[in-house]
Amino acid sequence: MPNDSTTPAGTPREGDAAEAPLPASSPSQGPPHAPGAVPGPGGYRAVFAVREFRAVFAAHLLSLLGVVVSELALTVLVYDLTGSPLLSALTFALGFLPYVVGGTLFAGVADRYPARRVLVTCDLVCAGCVAVMVLPGTPVGVLLALRCAVAAVAPVFTGTRTAALTDILGEGDLYVLGRSLLRLVSQSAMLVGYGAGGMLLVVLSPRGAITVTVVTFLCSAALLRLGTLDRPARTGKGAGGALLAESLAGARALLGDREIRGLLLLFWVPASFVVAPEALAAPYVDAIGAGPAALGLLMCAMAVGHIGAELYVGAALGPRTRSRIVLPVAALGLLPLVLYVLRPGAVLTAGALVLAGAGAAYIIGLDQWFVEAVPEALRGRAMTLLTAGLMTLQGLGMALAGLAAEFFPVHLVIACSGAVGTVVTLLLVVEVRRTRVRYRSARRS
Numbered sequence: 398m399p400n401d402s403t404t405p406a407g408t409p410r411e412g413d414a415a416e417a418p419l420p421a422s423s424p425s426q427g428p429p430h431a432p433g434a435v436p437g438p439g440g441y442r443a444v445f446a447v448r449e450f451r452a453v454f455a456a457h458l459l460s461l462l463g464v465v466v467s468e469l470a471l472t473v474l475v476y477d478l479t480g481s482p483l484l485s486a487l488t489f490a491l492g493f494l495p496y497v498v499g500g501t502l503f504a505g506v507a508d509r510y511p512a513r514r515v516l517v518t519c520d521l522v523c524a525g526c527v528a529v530m531v532l533p534g535t536p537v538g539v540l541l542a543l544r545c546a547v548a549a550v551a552p553v554f555t556g557t558r559t560a561a562l563t564d565i566l567g568e569g570d571l572y573v574l575g576r577s578l579l580r581l582v583s584q585s586a587m588l589v590g591y592g593a594g595g596m597l598l599v600v601l602s603p604r605g606a607i608t609v610t611v612v613t614f615l616c617s618a619a620l621l622r623l624g625t626l627d628r629p630a631r632t633g634k635g636a637g638g639a640l641l642a643e644s645l646a647g648a649r650a651l652l653g654d655r656e657i658r659g660l661l662l663l664f665w666v667p668a669s670f671v672v673a674p675e676a677l678a679a680p681y682v683d684a685i686g687a688g689p690a691a692l693g694l695l696m697c698a699m700a701v702g703h704i705g706a707e708l709y710v711g712a713a714l715g716p717r718t719r720s721r722i723v724l725p726v727a728a729l730g731l732l733p734l735v736l737y738v739l740r741p742g743a744v745l746t747a748g749a750l751v752l753a754g755a756g757a758a759y760i761i762g763l764d765q766w767f768v769e770a771v772p773e774a775l776r777g778r779a780m781t782l783l784t785a786g787l788m789t790l791q792g793l794g795m796a797l798a799g800l801a802a803e804f805f806p807v808h809l810v811i812a813c814s815g816a817v818g819t820v821v822t823l824l825l826v827v828e829v830r831r832t833r834v835r836y837r838s839a840r841r842s
Contacts, residue, residue, distance in 0.1 A: 452624025463613025474603035505643035507777025524614035556781025647778035669794035670818025676795035691743035702754025723762040730756020734815025
């Protein structure tokens with residue numbers, strides 16, 4: 398499944414120790430063969446030294462590339478069957494909308510059942526859904542319903558996997574870097590996957606390309622089943638209780654906590670504004686009289702900035718520095734979009750988008766804060782809610798940007814998104830800073 402948070406934990410053990418089986422751990426100590434108590438060197442290489450993480454990483458890469466390819470192929474298939482641009486676009490939109498359903502109603506699954514079982518089951522469910530898409534004669538309505546089902550499963554899978562990373566890598570620096578690597582893969586897959594999907598559609602039919610996704614889901618399930626340990630459920634309530642009530646109670650508890658709520662909003666709010674230039678890239682390119690090459694440049698620019706900044710922050714900065722830059726970088730990250738008010742050409746616009754993408758560097762430190770703030774028993778539901786809210790608000794941000802562009806010039810809509818987003822984020826930064834100071838003082842006393 399695709400899609401895709403920490404105080405420093407410490408020095409990883411390398412060599413044979415890193416390859417040894419990793420038993421379940423207490424939330425405070427982390428796995429004995431991953432982080433210890435004091436941060437040490439190693440960076441991203443130290444994360445890959447942990448055998449279980451390599452299996453998780455490979456599974457993520459396979460399923461993510463498969464999903465990107467299937468999204469493109471399914472969009473083409475729906476258009477071929479209906480000739481409707483609306484239904485073709487709706488195929489993409491349905492990748493966002495069900496997140497709020499899956500992330501809210503089924504979040505309890507992430508803590509209620511063993512993580513490996515949840516992850517493998519999610520992959521198998523998605524493989525089954527995609528296999529039905531491949532069948533000749535599957536009606537368009539069924540194709541769209543299956544697309545919704547895959548999207549509804551995604552936040553449960555992602556939340557469970559993110560919570561499981563704390564068992565595999567501990568709650569410290571290795572966890573932060575592991576999360577960073579999965580995010581980098583997600584960003585890179587958007588660049589590589591659509592290109593690969595386009596090439597596949599040259600030699601295969603849309604249904605043939607979708608078949609590739611069935612294989613990637615099955616391979617992901619096999620990697621997770623054979624490459625990770627079977628740890629017990631976090632809550633130990635797999636046999637009873639109402640799942641819906643448990644999921645909603647977890648969401649209420651998380652959103653009712655002022656510190657956790659502020660951190661969630663700091664993930665969600667900037668992301669909901671920064672999607673405007675991507676959502677409006679095609680009309681903006683048309684407005685400035687540029688060609689298809691410029692559209693490709695603008696669609697890639699933000700991802701390039703994100704990947705470059707996150708690699709630098711993860712590899713070159715220590716945990717303390719990453720924590721210090723969270724609030725200032727979050728506060729300023731949307732400002733480059735204000736450059737759109739000048740209606741710049743493709744080159745300057747690409748530069749602004751690279752800077753806006755680089756603004757996502759604050760997320761590495763925020764990952765650390767979030768995992769510290771969330772109680773261990775709620776961690777799976779917290780990560781699921783985080784994913785669901787992020788994807789839902791990004792989809793809403795795209796829709797609102799498109800709606801505004803029906804009435805106002807595209808460049809002004811994007812510039813206002815940057816300006817309004819900066820003001821809202823600044824207010825949120827003040828709130829997060831105030832609550833973190835208060836909660837840290839309370840913990841010391």
